[in-house]
Amino acid sequence: MKRSFTEGLSRKEMLEIKACTQCRECLRYCPVQEVTGDISIAPFEKIRQYREFIEQTEGLKSLLLKREIPRKVLEDFTKAVFECTTCGACGEACPVGIDTQRLWPLLRREMVLRGLGPIGSQRELPLAVKETGNPYNQPASKRYKPWFPEGVEIARSAEIAYYAGCTGAYQARPMVRGDVIVMDAVGEPFTMLGEEEEVCCGFPLFITGQFELLESLVKRLVEAYRSRGVKTLVCSCPCCVNMMVKDWPEFYGQKLPFKIVHITQYLYSALKKGMVVFHNEEPLRLIYHDPCYLSRGVGVIEEPRRLLRAIPEVELLEFDRHGRLSRCCGAGGAARKVFHENAVAIARLSIDEAVKKGAQRLVLSCPACYEKVNEAMRGYKNQIPIVDIMELISGVIKRRR
Ligand code: SF4
Numbered sequence: 001m002k003r004s005f006t007e008g009l010s011r012k013e014m015l016e017i018k019a020c021t022q023c024r025e026c027l028r029y030c031p032v033q034e035v036t037g038d039i040s041i042a043p044f045e046k047i048r049q050y051r052e053f054i055e056q057t058e059g060l061k062s063l064l065l066k067r068e069i070p071r072k073v074l075e076d077f078t079k080a081v082f083e084c085t086t087c088g089a090c091g092e093a094c095p096v097g098i099d100t101q102r103l104w105p106l107l108r109r110e111m112v113l114r115g116l117g118p119i120g121s122q123r124e125l126p127l128a129v130k131e132t133g134n135p136y137n138q139p140a141s142k143r144y145k146p147w148f149p150e151g152v153e154i155a156r157s158a159e160i161a162y163y164a165g166c167t168g169a170y171q172a173r174p175m176v177r178g179d180v181i182v183m184d185a186v187g188e189p190f191t192m193l194g195e196e197e198e199v200c201c202g203f204p205l206f207i208t209g210q211f212e213l214l215e216s217l218v219k220r221l222v223e224a225y226r227s228r229g230v231k232t233l234v235c236s237c238p239c240c241v242n243m244m245v246k247d248w249p250e251f252y253g254q255k256l257p258f259k260i261v262h263i264t265q266y267l268y269s270a271l272k273k274g275m276v277v278f279h280n281e282e283p284l285r286l287i288y289h290d291p292c293y294l295s296r297g298v299g300v301i302e303e304p305r306r307l308l309r310a311i312p313e314v315e316l317l318e319f320d321r322h323g324r325l326s327r328c329c330g331a332g333g334a335a336r337k338v339f340h341e342n343a344v345a346i347a348r349l350s351i352d353e354a355v356k357k358g359a360q361r362l363v364l365s366c367p368a369c370y371e372k373v374n375e376a377m378r379g380y381k382n383q384i385p386i387v388d389i390m391e392l393i394s395g396v397i398k399r400r401r
């Protein structure tokens with residue numbers, strides 16, 4: 001049976017596609033546009049094209065024209081929708097309020113179901129996750145060992161759990177090492193799943209429109225935490241947190257038996273309760289980059305800033321675009337795997353601005369940003385030390401005795 005272009009969309013998404021006025025306000029905020037200038041992949045153009053698919057196959061046009069959409073048009077659309085970093089800045093700026101961070105993965109899924117997506121190495125993700133539990137095809141035995149700090153005790157079961165996530169564990173190790181040092185400094189008992197048990201949260205599969213494994217992954221993780229008595233799951237990766245908050249309940253089939261907290265929220269709460277203190281004597285001028293899935297995704301904007309300002313001798317600078325309107329680091333939406341040059345060029349826009357503003361360190365809070373911005377720095381004319389927020393705080397935090 002032929003698929004309908006509206007089959008995978010809710011009424012809300014269909015309404016959004018219909019409601020786009022083609023005003024082009026979104027264009028000013030699209031990082032892919034900034035580095036490519038290719039209008040065929042602009043947010044409003046993708047929406048216009050998809051609306052055209054619906055009208056040509058199901059609307060009056062389908063009766064009048066009675067012709068198939070050429071494969072080349074579908075392939076070009078697929079490339080456009082996968083070249084996007086899914087940063088959601090277009091949706092944030094959209095006067096109509098179109099939630100593009102949610103819409104793009106659904107359009108990607110439609111193209112996957114039509115056999116046109118995903119692109120390149122993104123196709124290997126499901127098999128890697130199925131066989132190794134992570135999208136990097138790395139052995140589970142290397143998930144924690146290379147970075148886990150010595151002397152930190154992990155409870156067999158506890159009300160608090162920490163989820164490291166695949167990108168942190170395999171690609172941004174100073175970040176997850178910092179997380180665990182900070183969790184230990186707070187002093188509340190916390191548990192972690194074993195190296196074989198902690199598998200991918202599902203985000204790379206969701207964002208590339210490959211949904212088949214999601215239900216089993218999510219059920220496996222949620223049940224593992226539930227059986228350990230977990231009431232609060234702490235995680236630092238914005239993509240994981242976004243997936244857990246917004247999509248885990250749907251794939252689990254009901255409300256989660258625990259709440260999800262970003263590590264900056266967890267630590268800021270501990271700081272307010274006086275459980276930890278920060279010690280620092282070195283003057284530091286920092287600039288903080290908001291990860292798309294943390295600021296626009298789940299609205300965590302203030303806690304990272306409050307933590308950084310609580311460090312003595314810190315001066316905190318801001319990017320021109322910050323908070324909900326922050327610019328993507330270039331790594332999002334699994335686009336970095338196949339549109340590498342775009343990702344590096346976008347990351348360098350943030351490096352340039354951080355250097356121009358006179359920051360001494362660029363503070364990140366996302367493992368994908370960490371990996372991509374570090375890569376973009378290599379051999380580049382502008383240089384600035386990069387640090388993850390928990391990596392930084394792990395060097396200044398003390399438990400209050
Ligand atoms: S800002 Fe919103 S309404 Fe305007 S063109 Fe972009 S998506 Fe459409």
Ligand code: SF4
Pocket residue numbers: 029030031032033042043084085086087088089090091100101328
């Ligand atoms: S989500 Fe980001 S990269 Fe994708 S179209 Fe919108 S602004 Fe551009």
